[in-house]
Each structure stands twice: as C-alpha cells, then as structure tokens.
Amino acid sequence: MSTEKFAAIVDDAARTAKAIPQLTAESPDLSVEDAYSIQAQSIARRLARGEHRVGVKMGLTSRAKMIQVGVDEVIWGRLTNAMRLEEGGSFSRAKYVHPRAEPEIAFLIGQPLSGEVSPLEALAAVDAVAPAIELIDSRYENFKFTLPDVVADNSSSSGFVLGNWAPKDTPIDNLGILLEADGRPVQVGSTAAILGHPVRSLVQAARLVARWGEALAPGDIVLAGGATAAHAMTPGMHIRAVFQDLGSVSIRCVD
Numbered sequence: 194m195s196t197e198k199f200a201a202i203v204d205d206a207a208r209t210a211k212a213i214p215q216l217t218a219e220s221p222d223l224s225v226e227d228a229y230s231i232q233a234q235s236i237a238r239r240l241a242r243g244e245h246r247v248g249v250k251m252g253l254t255s256r257a258k259m260i261q262v263g264v265d266e267v268i269w270g271r272l273t274n275a276m277r278l279e280e281g282g283s284f285s286r287a288k289y290v291h292p293r294a295e296p297e298i299a300f301l302i303g304q305p306l307s308g309e310v311s312p313l314e315a316l317a318a319v320d321a322v323a324p325a326i327e328l329i330d331s332r333y334e335n336f337k338f339t340l341p342d343v344v345a346d347n348s349s350s351s352g353f354v355l356g357n358w359a360p361k362d363t364p365i366d367n368l369g370i371l372l373e374a375d376g377r378p379v380q381v382g383s384t385a386a387i388l389g390h391p392v393r394s395l396v397q398a399a400r401l402v403a404r405w406g407e408a409l410a411p412g413d414i415v416l417a418g419g420a421t422a423a424h425a426m427t428p429g430m431h432i433r434a435v436f437q438d439l440g441s442v443s444i445r446c447v448d
C-alpha cells in the first residue's frame with residue numbers, strides 16, 4: 194500500500210478516535226523511513242484542515258517509557274495548535290481511543306536549532322522551560338505497535354498541556370516529579386530519567402528534525418518525552434504532574 198493511503202488511515206483513526214490494526218500487520222516490511230514519510234503526510238492533512246505546526250515531541254527518551262511500550266529507540270512527532278489543551282481544563286474521553294498522560298518537560302525555542310549540536314548549544318537556543326503533561330493516544334488496537342507503526346502514527350501524539358514558563362537557567366537536570374491521579378500518587382520520577390538530562394532530548398530533537406529536512410524555529414515547543422510510564426485516563430479522572438521547582442500542571446478527563 195502507498196504511504197499516502199497509510200497516512201489517510203492513521204489520520205482518519207486520530208480524527209474519528211477509532212482504533213486500527215497495526216500497519217505492519219498488513220505491510221511487515223514497512224521501514225522507519227516510510228513511517229516518517231507517512232507521519233509527514235498525515236500531518237500535511239491536518240495542516241490542510243487549518244491546523245498549524247507549533248513544535249515537536251520527543252518520545253521514548255526514558256527507560257520507563259521504552260519498557261512500557263516495548264520499543265527502545267528515540268522517536269519524534271509533530272505538534273499542532275489543535276493538540277494544545279488548556280492548563281487546568283478538561284478533555285473529552287470520547288475524542289480519544291485510549292488516552293494516557295505522562296509528565297514531561299517542555300522547551301520554548303528562542304533561536305533556530307537544527308543538526309548536530311552540543312547540549313550547551315541546545316540550551317543557548319532555549320528561551321524558557323515549563324512543566325508539561327503529554328496526552329498520548331496510540332491509534333493502534335490495545336496500544337500495541339512496532340517502531341514503524343508508532344512513528345507513522347505521529348509517535349502517539351494527541352495532546353499536551355503546558356504549565357508556567359520558567360527562566361531558561363532554571364536547573365532541570367534532576368527535578369523530582371510526582372504524577373497524581375485524583376490526588377493519589379501513580380508515578381514518581383525525576384527529570385534525570387530523560388536521557389540523563391532533558392537537554393539531551395533537545396539535542397536529539399535538533400538532530401532528528403534535520404535528518405528529515407526540518408529545523409526547530411523560534412516559538413517552537415519541544416516536549417522532551419515522558420519521564421515516567423504513562424497513566425491511562427478514564428472519565429472523571431483528574432491528573433496532575435507536580436515538578437520540584439517548576440510547579441504543577443493538570444487536566445481532567447470527562448465523558
């Protein structure tokens with residue numbers, strides 16, 4: 194099947210919140226290269242509907258995440274304005290297949306960044322950092338996929354919530370994180386779980402976007418990847434991520 198047809202399949206699945214079989218079930222030879230092209234074409238469909246690109250998300254940048262989904266390679270996906278959810282607001286469970294929330298660090302890019310850069314160069318391009326929750330929603334049945342499947346599905350990206358921006362020189366190398374569901378702790382971790390330091394995720398983001406002919410631009414948001422395993426959301430559930438020194442960010446799941 195053509196990458197264009199696959200792009201329509203993943204895009205329709207996301208748009209209608211209907212689970213689909215893995216693309217690799219039908220095309221076992223699907224390469225990661227093909228998968229990124231499917232992702233780009235599926236995002237082009239969103240842009241054609243009026244959404245616009247606001248940044249990128251990194252995925253599988255911590256051991257906890259790799260183990261949870263059984264894929265151990267760093268991946269990336271694109272963020273659009275339609276994926277941004279209001280901090281302290283709510284989202285409808287019906288619009289997602291099986292949403293999960295994970296605590297992340299967000300970077301606000303101030304200077305263009307692309308290609309091979311050092312952690313110091315990456316940090317120099319940052320304007321601010323914020324606590325964040327990413328809402329991931331694999332479009333595949335049972336949240337099961339291979340590397341090409343998840344890449345084609347925009348790396349499960351479906352929503353994100355940003356807390357308050359903090360100055361770029363706020364240390365973020367080893368901040369304690371608590372993820373609460375309805376006030377009870379469900380995950381505990383540290384920003385150090387993100388490749389040893391979240392800035393390393395930004396270094397990878399610069400490298401990976403360049404590999405696919407893109408760059409990080411001023412105003413872009415970069416999500417560094419989940420620091421803990423993700424937590425499944427059910428209607429009524431209130432999820433809050435509390436970050437040492439950075440504050441907290443929350444959202445509620447409704448019917």
Ligand code: OOG
Nearest residue numbers: 252253258348349418419
């Ligand atoms: C893949 C996306 C991973 C992260 O932060 O590691 C991701 C998935 O878990 O469905 O967003």
Ligand code: MG
Nearest residue numbers: 295327418419
């Ligand atoms: Mg994530």
